[in-house]
Amino acid sequence: MSQRTWNNPLRDERDKRLPRIAGPCGLVIFGVTGDLSRKKLMPAIYDLANRGLLPPGFSLVGFARRDWADQDFGQVVYEAVKKHARTPFREAVWDRLAEGFRFVQGSFDDDAAFDKLAATVKELDELRGTSGNHAFYLSIPPGAFPVVTKQLARSGLAKANNPEEWRRVVIEKPFGHDLASAHQLNKVVNAVFPEESVFRIDHYLGKETVQNLLALRFANQLFEPIWNANYVDHVQITMAEDIGLGGRAGYYDGIGAARDVIQNHLLQLLALTAMEEPVSFRPGALRTEKIKVLEATKPVGPFGDTTARGQYAGGWQGGQKVPGLLQEEGFSKDSTTETYAAITLEVNTRRWAGVPFYLRTGKRLGRRVTEIAVVFKRAPHLPFDATATEELGQNALVVRVQPDEGMTLRFGSKVPGNSMEVRDVSMDFSYGHAFTEASPEAYERLILDVLLGEPSLFPVNKEVELSWEILEPVLKHWKSAGKPDSYPAGTWGPDSADKMLARDGRHWRRP
Template identity: 65%
Template sequence: MPTTDSAPAGQQANAHPQGVNPLLDPRDLRLPRIADPCVLVMFGITGDLARHKLLPAIYDLASRGLLSPSFSLVGVGRRDWSDEELRDYVEQAARSGARTPWRPAIWDQLAAGMRFVEFSSFEDDDAYAALSRVVAELDATRGTAGNRAFYLSIPPGWFPAVTERIARSGLVDEAAGSWRRVVIEKPFGHDRASARELDDLVGRIVRPDDVFRVDHYLGKETVQNILALRFANTMLEPLWNQRYVDHVQITMAEDIGIGTRAGYYDTIGSARDVIQNHLLQLLALTAMEEPTSMDAAAVRAEKEKVLASVVLERDGVLDLDLTTARGRYDSGFQGGLPVRGYLEEEGVGADSRTETYAAIRLEIANRRWAGVPFYLRAGKRLSRRVTEVAVVFKRPPFLPFEAAATAGVGANTVVLRIQPDEGITMRLASKVPGTQMELRDVSMDFGYGASFNEESPEAYERLILDALLGDAPLFPHQREVDLSWRILDPVIEHWAASGAPQGYRPGSWGPASARELLARDGRIWRRS
C-alpha cells in the first residue's frame, strides 16, 4: 500500500530507528489490546459467579471491542439445555449485570458463537467426547485458531475428575500456533498440602505459565494503583520503610452475614476465605521492593520475596494466642433490624467452630520492614463494608508546640481505599484558623470517581481479558499460593485445637480479642 508520507524512506527509518510505526506501535496505550480468537469453555456456567460476574464481564469486553469477532463460549453444566436456551440465559445475565449499554449487533455476534454441552456429571466420559466435537466444530466454523481456555468455576473437589478427563479427551493437546490455558477460581486448596496437590493436577494438562489463578481483588483498579502510587512518585517511597512507618493495617470488612453460602463458608472460614489470598496479596503489593519492570515475572519475584520473609513471631517469640484473634458473630440487631447469629444460619451445624472474623499480626524479616507489624483483619457482620490498606507513620520525635495545641493530632496516615469508595486519603496535621496555635488532623483526598472521566472496568473484565491475552501480572503464581499457605497453616492448626471462636456483636468491629491484639503493642484499630 503506498504511503501518504512524502519523506524519503531513509528519512523515515532515521526518524524511527527501530522500524516502528508510532501509529501501529503495540506499546501505544491508545490502542486496545484485543484477545486472540479462541474458545472459552466454562465449567460451572450455571453458578452464581458466572451469572453475576463472568457472563456480564464477557459481554462488556465484547461491547468494548476487546474480544475477537471469532470469540466463542461453550457452557458446560448439568442442565438439559439447547444452545438457544444457553443464549437466553447468558442474555438475561448480561442485561442485568453488564455496565455497558445493550447493543443488539454486539449481542448477535457474541451469541452466534455460544454452545452448550450437557454433563450428567463431571465424570461423564461421553460428555467430554461431545465437548471435543463442539470445540473442533467452532475451530472450523468460527476461526478460533485452535486456541482454548478452560474456566474452572467449580468446587475444588471436582478438579481431579475434570483435569484428568480434559487431558484424556485430547482437548489440551498442544498444537502448533495455538495455545491452551486454564483459569481457576479460589480457593486454591484448603491448606499447603492440598494446594500443592491442586498444582500437580493442573500441571498435568498445561504448563505453569498457562495456569491463571483468579484473585478478583487483584483486578481492581485501586489495587493496581498501589504500584502506581509507590513506584511512579518520589514523594512517598523514601518514607516507605521501618524508619518512618509505625505499622500497617489491612482491613476487609463486610456488613453482611454469610447469606446462603453456608455450604461453602462453613468449611472455609474467614482466614481461608480472604486472608490467605486477598489480604496477603495486598500485603505483598504494599511491602514489595520495586520490580525491574511490570513484566509478570518481575512483579512476581518481588511479591514472592516479601511473602517468603513474613514471620508470625512477636519479638522473636511464636505465641499465636498473642498474635491472632478470631470470632463469630452472635445474633442481635444491625442497622435497626434483627439478624441471626452464625450458628443460627441455615446450613450451619450447632457444633461448628468456623470463624467469621480473623485477625493476624505479622512481621516482615527484611531490612525495609524489620520491626514494623502488619495487622490483617477480615470479618462479616462488622460495622460497615470497607477494604483498605492504612500505612500509619511514626509520630515526630519532637513537637515545638504546647501539648494542648496538639491534643487533636494523630499519626500521619496514608489510606489506600480499595472499596467501596475507591481512592487515596492522606491524613496530616494542620493549623486551625484563628489567633491560637491549635493543630488538628485534616485529610487530603483523591477519589477515582471525581478525578477521572473513565469508568473503571469491573475486576473480572480485566482478569478475563488478561487470561485470554496470556498476560499474568495480576494472577498469583503457585509459589505465591504456597508461601501464603506457609504463613496461614500454623494459624489454622492452632485454632483447630483452641475451641470455639469468641462471639461478637453484629455491627461492631469484632471480638474483644481483636482489640487486645493491638493493645498489647500499644495501638488501636482504625475506625474505618
C-alpha cells in the first residue's frame, strides 16, 4: 500500500514557510458522541478548514448507535464548533465543510452498518472527490479495537483500491494496560493496517512547546554543550492537574495516574529531552533516536524509596471544598487506584549516566501545569561570602508545555546595592508575547499530520512496548505494596513524594 502524501501544486517546495495543505481525503470518526470528539476533534477539523488547510471536498463521517440523520449529526458538530473552536466562526467556511458531513448508525458488530459505511465512503469519493483517501479515527475504548478493525477489513474499508490511494487508522491512548496487552493490541491492529498506516495519538506531542524543545536543543549552540551529565544535576518532568475524577470512574478506576500519563506522555517527553541529535527530522530518524533513549531507560530502585503514589483526599481547592477520590461517584471505598504517581528513572548512556530523571503526575494538585525542568549542578566554587549567596539556588531551564507556553531560565544575579549579594532571577520567554500568531491546538496539528501521512509525532509499536517495559516493574511493586498514601486536595502530593527526592538532597520544584 502506498503511503505517499499528496503533492500540493500550489506549494513551491523552495518556500518551506508556506502551509502544508491536505489533499483530497475524508475522516471517519468512531465514538463520535464522546467528549473527545465534541471538545477536541470536531473543533479541530473546523479550525483546520477555517485556516485553509483542508481540501474543498473534505468529508467527515460519524459512526455511532444514535438514531441520527445527516442533519442531526451536522447540528452536533455545529454546536461543538460554536462552543469549542479556536478560530472565529465564518458561515462560508461552515457551509462548505457541512456539505461533506454524513452519519452512519450502527454498532461495532453490525455487518450491515459497516457495509453501509463502505457505501457511504464510496459515494463521497464520487460526489466530494475524496479520491479513495480515508482515515479512520478510533475514539473508542481499546477493548473495541479488535472488532472495529476486523469490520474495517471485512467490509473492504481498510484496503485502498490502487497504489495512489491510502487508508489510515488513528488510535487514541491507552495503548494497552501492560506490556502483554500492548503487544496483543499492536498485533490485532497490524493484522489489518501495516505499521506505516497506524497513527497513535499522543496529543502532548502536538503541542508547540514540545516541538520547540527540539528547536531549543538543536538550533542553538547555547544549550547543547551543557546538555549532559557533566553539567546537569537532574531533570524533573511534571504533569499536574487541579481537577478531580468526578464522573470518570468507569475509565480511570483500575488504570491510575502512572498508566494514564507516565507510560505515554511523560516518557515521550523524557525521550525528546534525552535523545541525541537525529541525522534529519524525517520520521524514521527521529524515531530511531527516541527508541535508543527508551531502550537505555530503566527505573531506579528500591521502589519503596524511589517512587511514590498517592490518592487525593478531601480538601480545599480554588476556595471550594472538594471531595476525596473515595467519595467520588463510582469509586469503591476500597479502591487502590492512584491519582498521584512519581518515579525515578535513569538513562544509561554516556550523555546521561548518573543523572536521575524524576517523573510525576497527579490529580487535585496545587495548579494545572506541565513542564520539563532541567536543573543544573551548582558552580564548583563560589568566590563570595556565605551570606552573599544564601538565597542562591541551582540554575534551571524550564520548558513550560501548558498552560502558559514558553520557557524560563533561572540564574544568579547581583542584587542592586553597595554589597555583593547574589540572588536567583528569571529570564522568561512566552509564546503569547513573542509571536503574533496564536498556536494551533495539538489536535489540529496531529489530525493534519494524519491526513498528510506525516508520522513524525506518532509513537510506533516499539516505543509503546518499551514504555511498558520501563513502567511494569514499578507497577508490580505497587500492586503488592498496599493502599496509596493519602494527600489533601490542593496540595502537591503525598509526603512520600518529597521524601523520594530528599533522600538525594533534592526537592521538587513548585511551579
